[in-house]
Amino acid sequence: SRSLNLAVIPGDGIGQEVVAQGLKVLSAVLPQDVKLETKEYDFGAKRYHATGETLTDADVDALKKHDAILLGAIGDPSVPSGVLERGFLLKLRFLFDHHVNLRPSKLLPGVATPLAGQPEIDFIVVREGTEGPYTGNGGTIRKGTPHEVATEVSVNTAFGVERVVRDAFARAQARPRKKLALIHKNNVLAFAGHLWTNIFNKVAEEFPDVTTEYMHVDAATIYLVTQPERFDVIVTDNLFGDIITDLAAAVSGGIGVAASGNINPSGEFPSMFEPVHGSAPDIAGQGKADPSATILSVALLLRHLGFETQAARIEDAVSADLAERGTTTRTTDEIGDALAARVSG
Amino acid sequence: SRSLNLAVIPGDGIGQEVVAQGLKVLSAVLPQDVKLETKEYDFGAKRYHATGETLTDADVDALKKHDAILLGAIGDPSVPSGVLERGFLLKLRFLFDHHVNLRPSKLLPGVATPLAGQPEIDFIVVREGTEGPYTGNGGTIRKGTPHEVATEVSVNTAFGVERVVRDAFARAQARPRKKLALIHKNNVLAFAGHLWTNIFNKVAEEFPDVTTEYMHVDAATIYLVTQPERFDVIVTDNLFGDIITDLAAAVSGGIGVAASGNINPSGEFPSMFEPVHGSAPDIAGQGKADPSATILSVALLLRHLGFETQAARIEDAVSADLAERGTTTRTTDEIGDALAARVSG
Numbered sequence: 001s002r003s004l005n006l007a008v009i010p011g012d013g014i015g016q017e018v019v020a021q022g023l024k025v026l027s028a029v030l031p032q033d034v035k036l037e038t039k040e041y042d043f044g045a046k047r048y049h050a051t052g053e054t055l056t057d058a059d060v061d062a063l064k065k066h067d068a069i070l071l072g073a074i075g076d077p078s079v080p081s082g083v084l085e086r087g088f089l090l091k092l093r094f095l096f097d098h099h100v101n102l103r104p105s106k107l108l109p110g111v112a113t114p115l116a117g118q119p120e121i122d123f124i125v126v127r128e129g130t131e132g133p134y135t136g137n138g139g140t141i142r143k144g145t146p147h148e149v150a151t152e153v154s155v156n157t158a159f160g161v162e163r164v165v166r167d168a169f170a171r172a173q174a175r176p177r178k179k180l181a182l183i184h185k186n187n188v189l190a191f192a193g194h195l196w197t198n199i200f201n202k203v204a205e206e207f208p209d210v211t212t213e214y215m216h217v218d219a220a221t222i223y224l225v226t227q228p229e230r231f232d233v234i235v236t237d238n239l240f241g242d243i244i245t246d247l248a249a250a251v252s253g254g255i256g257v258a259a260s261g262n263i264n265p266s267g268e269f270p271s272m273f274e275p276v277h278g279s280a281p282d283i284a285g286q287g288k289a290d291p292s293a294t295i296l297s298v299a300l301l302l303r304h305l306g307f308e309t310q311a312a313r314i315e316d317a318v319s320a321d322l323a324e325r326g327t328t329t330r331t332t333d334e335i336g337d338a339l340a341a342r343v344s345g
Numbered sequence: 346s347r348s349l350n351l352a353v354i355p356g357d358g359i360g361q362e363v364v365a366q367g368l369k370v371l372s373a374v375l376p377q378d379v380k381l382e383t384k385e386y387d388f389g390a391k392r393y394h395a396t397g398e399t400l401t402d403a404d405v406d407a408l409k410k411h412d413a414i415l416l417g418a419i420g421d422p423s424v425p426s427g428v429l430e431r432g433f434l435l436k437l438r439f440l441f442d443h444h445v446n447l448r449p450s451k452l453l454p455g456v457a458t459p460l461a462g463q464p465e466i467d468f469i470v471v472r473e474g475t476e477g478p479y480t481g482n483g484g485t486i487r488k489g490t491p492h493e494v495a496t497e498v499s500v501n502t503a504f505g506v507e508r509v510v511r512d513a514f515a516r517a518q519a520r521p522r523k524k525l526a527l528i529h530k531n532n533v534l535a536f537a538g539h540l541w542t543n544i545f546n547k548v549a550e551e552f553p554d555v556t557t558e559y560m561h562v563d564a565a566t567i568y569l570v571t572q573p574e575r576f577d578v579i580v581t582d583n584l585f586g587d588i589i590t591d592l593a594a595a596v597s598g599g600i601g602v603a604a605s606g607n608i609n610p611s612g613e614f615p616s617m618f619e620p621v622h623g624s625a626p627d628i629a630g631q632g633k634a635d636p637s638a639t640i641l642s643v644a645l646l647l648r649h650l651g652f653e654t655q656a657a658r659i660e661d662a663v664s665a666d667l668a669e670r671g672t673t674t675r676t677t678d679e680i681g682d683a684l685a686a687r688v689s690g
């Protein structure tokens with residue numbers, strides 16, 4: 001009999017509420033013969049205040065033993081900006097080599113978008129997750145003086161770029177439209193831009209059936225609001241990916257339904273799945289958060305572990321639920337219940 | 346009697362056509378007693394192919410003598426990506442210390458936006474123009490091998506950040522809503538983020554009547570499409586400014602009407618005014634380009650040189666023209682003629 005051994009990290013703010021719904025739907029969708037084990041971890045602001053820790057070596061060792069990680073959200077105004085982000089979230093992405101940061105954008109029927117004319121949006125962004133300006137390289141001299149100089153170093157390696165570009169080509173090839181866009185800023189960031197463009201063009205030769213294009217990141221933001229239907233698969237660097245996936249989420253139904261996976265394709269370390277949204281402390285504990293993004297992240301988790309049928313069933317359930325939702329306001333719990341009922345139906 | 350001595354750089358593609366209309370409107374709006382002198386320069390792809398030059402020392406010396414520079418667009422597919430951008434445009438921004446890159450976004454009545462519900466958009470972005478990831482710092486080792494490493498270094502100085510932050514506060518204070526948002530990514534780019542946030546908060550104390558907020562760049566892209574009316578003045582770094590101003594242009598009527606100024610506030614070197622759009626080689630020479638962005642850049646140029654009445658007259662003319670334009674298709678020339686008639690009326 002199969003088993004699924006998950007690390008569950010509810011985290012801060014609405015993280016608790018949405019993860020509970022994610023687990024509810026997961027239990028409902030899993031076949032009877034799959035043994036689900038979950039272990040909850042208390043990372044986040046509370047633990048940080050109590051112990052000063054964000055993620056210890058022992059924590060990392062414990063997390064390594066799981067098949068995958070489900071994360072709600074980390075972050076609280078009581079903790080200085082960046083401490084939990086870098087000390088927990090980015091630390092884990094780097095330690096577990098989550099180099100494929102997968103973020104699908106699909107505007108589902110009946111879902112509101114800020115764009116006029118309800119365009120057809122259905123693309124995925126493959127964001128590099130372990131390099132670029134996210135490496136923490138750089139420094140400060142003469143801090144706090146009128147002569148302070150602060151640098152940030154974007155580090156890009158052929159190894160790191162090629163593996164994520166290759167992953168994106170394979171994903172593009174598996175989709176009906178077979179289109180892949182590289183987004184960068186190679187006219188200004190010439191060193192990194194050359195590396196990305198060169199590798200992209202080289203790998204493209206191995207995927208002759210994939211149609212490619214290159215686009216500067218600034219131009220990409222225009223197309224994301226004027227012609228989002230043109231995108232199929234996008235591959236891009238860590239920072240550009242961060243920026244355009246928030247925009248992509250906004251135009252395709254909002255961060256209430258935007259899922260993401262921090263994937264280690266080799267399986268050497270567990271992959272981590274999380275909604276794109278943050279901990280939203282302003283609405284925490286009120287049952288107002290939409291758990292759909294977390295539930296869709298559970299679908300990505302299932303697909304990653306080979307449960308394709310169950311992943312698709314969750315996605316269909318969310319799609320049907322959103323189409324019927326209309327202007328009804330339901331609580332976090334009610335949405336979770338409705339989706340659990342649909343997937344087990 | 347007053348005089349106005351302009352360097353005119355039509356550049357590539359539609360640059361020629363739109364600059365001609367900019368000059369037409371400029372001549373029409375200037376008071377009789379102002380002597381307008383213009384000198385045209387041939388920078389761009391043609392010169393590059395003929396001589397291999399993008400901008401020589403002698404060119405720079407010649408440009409220095411002007412009161413301001415009007416630029417159409419530089420760039421052509423026949424020139425490798427980045428050569429003209431870095432060899433001409435960025436070189437000039439850096440040499441002439443254009444540290445205030447000013448980009449207003451205003452959705453004028455009757456103008457189409459990709460956003461539903463026709464929101465009220467009226468903000469300006471003050472983009473830093475001489476630092477950040479644009480400095481060309483960085484490098485490549487083992488180029489072309491599987492062990493290539495490419496870096497890009499974002500350089501940020503207290504001097505450079507403080508002057509642009511101060512400029513933005515002054516602009517915010519002069520506007521009715523008096524709001525200023527700092528956009529950065531200080532939870533990840535901690536070195537540069539700390540410098541920017543720290544200086545922003547320090548300068549804020551001198552402007553107690555300005556309401557401030559901080560926003561991560563990824564979140565800013567969401568707000569730009571869901572609540573663009575919340576913005577009044579934005580200050581941000583060179584790269585984030587590049588990205589969000591294209592998005593800002595897209596939501597507030599498109600790059601056909603997006604103007605910009607590369608400003609040296611001290612006046613030590615001439616400032617340069619240009620539409621946000623590029624050379625659009627696909628429609629060049631067909632009279633299809635909208636010259637409004639260039640004409641609005643002429644307004645920014647006039648305001649910078651103290652011709653406030655004339656600047657406002659151009660802006661009112663463009664506004665009235667857009668409101669009446671409807672779905673009529675007019676040529677580049679016809680739009681220029683209509684605006685010239687309005688401003689001289």
Ligand SMILES: CC(C)[C@H](C(=O)O)[C@@H](O)C(=O)O
Pocket residue numbers: 085086089090242276532533563
């Ligand atoms: C919280 C932050 C560090 C993170 C990022 O920048 O990657 C978030 O914005 C995201 O997109 O997952």
Ligand SMILES: CC(C)[C@H](C(=O)O)[C@@H](O)C(=O)O
Pocket residue numbers: 187188218430431434435587621
């Ligand atoms: C052409 C390019 C170098 C330039 C930039 O990145 O600044 C352009 O995108 C702009 O915004 O003026």
